[in-house]
Amino acid sequence: MADAKYTRQTVTRVQAWVPGKLFSLRVSRDPAYVFQPGQFARLGLPAENADEAEAVPTLWRAYSMVSAPSDAELEFYSIVVPEGPFSPRLADLRPGDALYVDKTPFGFLTLDRFADGEHLWLLATGTGLSAYLSMLRDPTARQRFARVVLVHGVRTADELAYRDELQALADRDPRLSYLPIATRQALPGMPQARLTRLIADGGLEQLAGLELDPARSRIMLCGNPAMLADARMLLADRGFAPGRRGIPGNLAVENYW
Ligand SMILES: Cc1cc2nc3c(=O)[nH]c(=O)nc-3n(C[C@H](O)[C@H](O)[C@H](O)COP(=O)(O)OP(=O)(O)OC[C@H]3O[C@@H](n4cnc5c(N)ncnc54)[C@H](O)[C@@H]3O)c2cc1C
Ligand SMILES: NC(=O)c1ccc[n+]([C@@H]2O[C@H](COP(=O)([O-])OP(=O)(O)OC[C@H]3O[C@@H](n4cnc5c(N)ncnc54)[C@H](OP(=O)(O)O)[C@@H]3O)[C@@H](O)[C@H]2O)c1
Incomplete structure (x- = not known):
């Protein structure tokens, strides 16, 4: 995975603001992941029912960084779009689960x-x-x-x-x-x-x-x-x-x- 364009991170905390609609998620952070406030990450999840050992992310979405650049973890704030392919699955993650993060931060709202x-x-x-x-x-x-x-x-x-x-x-x-x-x-x-x-x-x-x-x-x-x-x-x-x-x-x- 060293050559991959993404890293595998681990969920550390999930907080619901409005159950079933709004939540925040914290994940571990690769120390090499450096961003400016206002930029967004591309977060990846494997196909549903993928084998955990061989899982590779296939579904990607943009999420603005909520955490400060100095924070040891990454934090995201998300809505649940009930019919959306990504956000309901993101909302279901629990501490210890994997979340993939593209190695490049994106965006110009800086x-x-x-x-x-x-x-x-x-x-x-x-x-x-x-x-x-x-x-x-x-x-x-x-x-x-x-x-x-x-x-x-x-x-x-x-x-x-x-x-x-x-x-x-x-x-x-x-x-x-x-x-x-x-x-x-x-x-x-x-x-x-x-x-x-x-x-x-x-x-x-x-x-x-x-x-x-x-x-x-x-x-x-x-x-x-x-x-x-x-x-x-x-x-x-x-x-x-x-x-x-x-x-x-x-x-x-x-x-x-
Ligand atoms: C640069 C960028 C940064 C983003 N940052 C965030 C973020 O920090 N938090 C976040 O929740 N989403 C953010 N999004 C949206 C996010 O990428 C997903 O679209 C969203 O989480 C829904 O994913 P989905 O696959 O479930 O539904 P999708 O198939 O992606 O979207 C389906 C529909 O849901 C509605 N929708 C999508 N996102 C939102 C939203 N955030 N609020 C209200 N309605 C929405 C739209 O009508 C959209 O057509 C960002 C998008 C971009 C382009
Ligand atoms: N999981 C659930 O149970 C559930 C329930 C409801 C919605 N949803 C999802 O949530 C999404 C909506 O999320 P949201 O409420 O955060 O976003 P939103 O619809 O964008 O509403 C957020 C705010 O933006 C305002 N707004 C909308 N259009 C505007 C415009 N043209 N100019 C100025 N202000 C505007 C809204 O005002 P107004 O109030 O005047 O529109 C509201 O105050 C839906 O697409 C749906 O997918 C999920």
Whole structure:
């Protein structure tokens, strides 16, 4: 397996946030696996019913790294798509089980995409949050910005995974604002609205106490492709665009499906 493009890792912990829908998984990490916050791993599973001794991964999916680059293990945060070929099987793994990890980390939703800015806005729906957790857990990533605003849009409050950790981080670091937004349930003190509506009507800026200013703000978008498309249009009108031909932009986007 030394020549393989992947390594075989071992699951160390599984945590359900919403049973049957949302969970996190920790696995051992090859010390040679070096990544930047915001990048994703390709995770592999063998064919169903494959013989354990001869198992080779045949089914691969992308998963953003949740763990900080300094963490000895890798952590992932996942949804269960009931009819999906991969995620229900990932959800069934238990400590001691094997999970394969492509040796190469991928992706460009990284902070080096941006020229220096003052304010970093991290906007996610659903499991799109994953990509930002690694950045927020890495203190060096945040230090470049005077303010960091994390917006997590979900359907209902129980889907606000990592809420306690993120709130505790924001309580400790006055530069960080954590804005949990639910669309199908009222959260105390928060509007019940899609984050796109809150971009359009200025609600997000009001909640953060900060202006969306193309000269000073750097925005990342991650999660549902329809949200990305809608948010990109709204933000384009406000002067935000991804970088092109080596010229850094003020917007970076990652589609999950
Ligand atoms: C760059 C990248 C990073 C990703 N990171 C993550 C991550 O950190 N966590 C994660 O859960 N998924 C992530 N995904 C999605 C992941 O790769 C799988 O698609 C997902 O786990 C479902 O796998 P599946 O085989 O069960 O279903 P698939 O056949 O892959 O997907 C079936 C359908 O399920 C829906 N779907 C897929 N992923 C999601 C999702 N995350 N949230 C809501 N609906 C979804 C879509 O409608 C999709 O068409 C990422 C995808 C990309 C491209
Ligand atoms: N295992 C289960 O029992 C179970 C149950 C339900 C769903 N699922 C799976 O979960 C998937 C959905 O996951 P999810 O809820 O994390 O993701 P989601 O459908 O992307 O919803 C997450 C958040 O994004 C918002 N959103 C969606 N489209 C948007 C847009 N165009 N602009 C702005 N915001 C937008 C949603 O608002 P709205 O509320 O307004 O849409 C919601 O607040 C389904 O595809 C299904 O596979 C599983």
